[in-house]
Amino acid sequence: MVKDYAMKMKKAAPIMGTLSSEVRNNAIQEAIKALLSNKKAIIEENQKDIDEAIRNNISQAIIKRLVFDDSKIEAVTKGLADLIELEDPLGKVLLKRQLDEGLILHKETCPIGVIGVIFEARPDALIQIASLCIKSGNCIILKGGSETKRTNRIIFTLLHEAVQKAGLPLHCMYQAEARSDVDDLLQCEGYVDLIIPRGSNSFVRYIMDNTRIPVIGHADGLTNIYVDKTFDLKKAIDIIVDSKIQYVAVCNAVENLIVHREAAKQLLPGLNDEFKKNSVVVRGTDEVREIIDCEKADEADFTREYLDYIISIELVDSIEEAIDIINTLGSHHTDCIISEDLSAGDKFMNLVDSANVFMNCSTRFSDGYRYGFGAEVGVSTGKIHARGPVGLEGMITYKYKLYGNGHMVKDYADGSRFKFKDII
């Protein structure tokens, strides 16, 4: 049962959180060694997963994501080596303040404790997530997609053995395998401190709706681009097409285009030609259909996350109207303005209430790797704790430590005896 294990993990968490940076980095080093020296066995298990996927008529696009070959093992271990080099996120003194003589307050970073991550069938995801947890001193419950179950199993076993060799506690990581384990995990309030679900919108929404444990993630990705009245035609077409077609099945692909009425006639014909060339179906309002030949959009199309070669287009009178539409109907994930007017850009970026607000670039840049963060555990559209791509910093909290020498509050009841002085 996941809960039994989570209870043991809760007891291991303080130990895990107080291991030195050296021990945690050594554990990642041991993981690298174990992966590299067991490449052949890993690839064999991975081949069995792929064979099964082929037997099950899984699409080629998905099978491509399941593959864990020599070059992918090299790439992921290189990522681990980079992670070792990163500064230790634990034990950072955020504040050191004298409250009175001999009464010293510290605010220090520490791990969150026990984190559950549910992720898609991609073998490198398991390794990245586990290593971020090790680096940040958290215990972790991992539940990967079943399509890579054999690959996950061998990788998990190798990692678990490797990190124990480096001195990590036995109960620092656990792999959940059964589908029912997800529901068990959601019931682990008091033992699991945070859940990070990745996957389809409906799956993430299900997780959010069925647990009292804090959840970081994003259930929707209704990404919008707004084209302002002063815009550069080539840039606009390039950015919109890239945002739509570079990879359609993801949350940061544009789904809805909002165009200033003064820009529509100049932009839409050329844009529509590019869409046609790339087999993108356009759904527009009646007004849009007076300018270009496209399908008729219904009301619901403007809040639909297509995840496909489809885009909806509507017109507005002002940047304010566009911002209002985005804030009201968008999903607060990634939204972009195309404009040659920097003050309009700043207005948009300040007023749009989204984790990622862009000017004159593809919405597909919204990603931890492209931000230069290294590995990410997830993307958050919530505004509490972590927002946007979440790396190490999302797996960290802090605590207050107060060192005294017999100090009693009765002596400070009127407040006059405090001698506040920041030391750091």
Added chain:
Amino acid sequence: MVKDYAMKMKKAAPIMGTLSSEVRNNAIQEAIKALLSNKKAIIEENQKDIDEAIRNNISQAIIKRLVFDDSKIEAVTKGLADLIELEDPLGKVLLKRQLDEGLILHKETCPIGVIGVIFEARPDALIQIASLCIKSGNCIILKGGSETKRTNRIIFTLLHEAVQKAGLPLHCMYQAEARSDVDDLLQCEGYVDLIIPRGSNSFVRYIMDNTRIPVIGHADGLTNIYVDKTFDLKKAIDIIVDSKIQYVAVCNAVENLIVHREAAKQLLPGLNDEFKKNSVVVRGTDEVREIIDCEKADEADFTREYLDYIISIELVDSIEEAIDIINTLGSHHTDCIISEDLSAGDKFMNLVDSANVFMNCSTRFSDGYRYGFGAEVGVSTGKIHARGPVGLEGMITYKYKLYGNGHMVKDYADGSRFKFKDII
């Protein structure tokens, strides 16, 4: 209806969040003026609340908290003046990074948006909370205790008029009055970004259990003190007695004392004498009762938040056992070690999984004001977003802004074209 207002507030929130620091500080200045120049009217309304409380046989201790007189108005306006002097928490650039030439990423602080705060009947609380929201650029829904309804009403009206004079949007603050408004507020997902409940444990637990909006708060305060084998008798007695009796009705008063078996015979007799002098009832295990004369504790007493002149005492064999008890049965709020051994202190403070971990000082120090934070909106025992006393920093999030010049992801698909360089 709270929801109708919350929807309007959601539209006002981006405006509120982009007002300059000067405008927000002026709004607080106007609030100070309005409070000072309407002292007489405020005190009159407050007297009506107090008269009603007396008619309703409310206890003297509670009535004392309802009083809002000349000196309290002076104190709270002084607090507002201090708040104006604090650094602006908005628009801080946490990261500025070149991803490639002309493609610049900013990570900037911004307000959370719309915050609902439910707080106890204390007129200064309304003013402190509202002013923290103004300073941090958040819109706020305020719901105060009904015992100060007349005082709250006049103060809210004065504040609302004052901040509009300074240019804040009409819908930047709203006062909910009916008890049913609380349940309405809990249904405002999508419009309200964060709820901060203060009050009784059962009330906070009710809020946490009945909304999908993120909640910051603490439902319990089972505060523990552990006395280690090497301890100073006078310090120990002073600290324990102060932690128990300085103010019994609060979450940071000690409820449970855990004593190392080697310390028990030296500590307990003298401590028990002090407890008797101060009318504190002691409940101990059989072992404790062999050393001192006290009531017999049952199992449940060690997880009971008395909020009264009662304390439970148990013995342990080691610091590890004490830490395990605290992590398993405590409420992760405030826990203290009394020891003359610094390495034991550090062990305790590192391994105890609580927001506030203390060594050799009263647990009653666990408080934003005593930490020198100025006003606080609440105390969090959660580990996500904000932990411990929550001031301005708990009302802030951040967003990523990416400025480009026609950049498309297709040109960066293999990652080699990025030129990451931190500018700040």
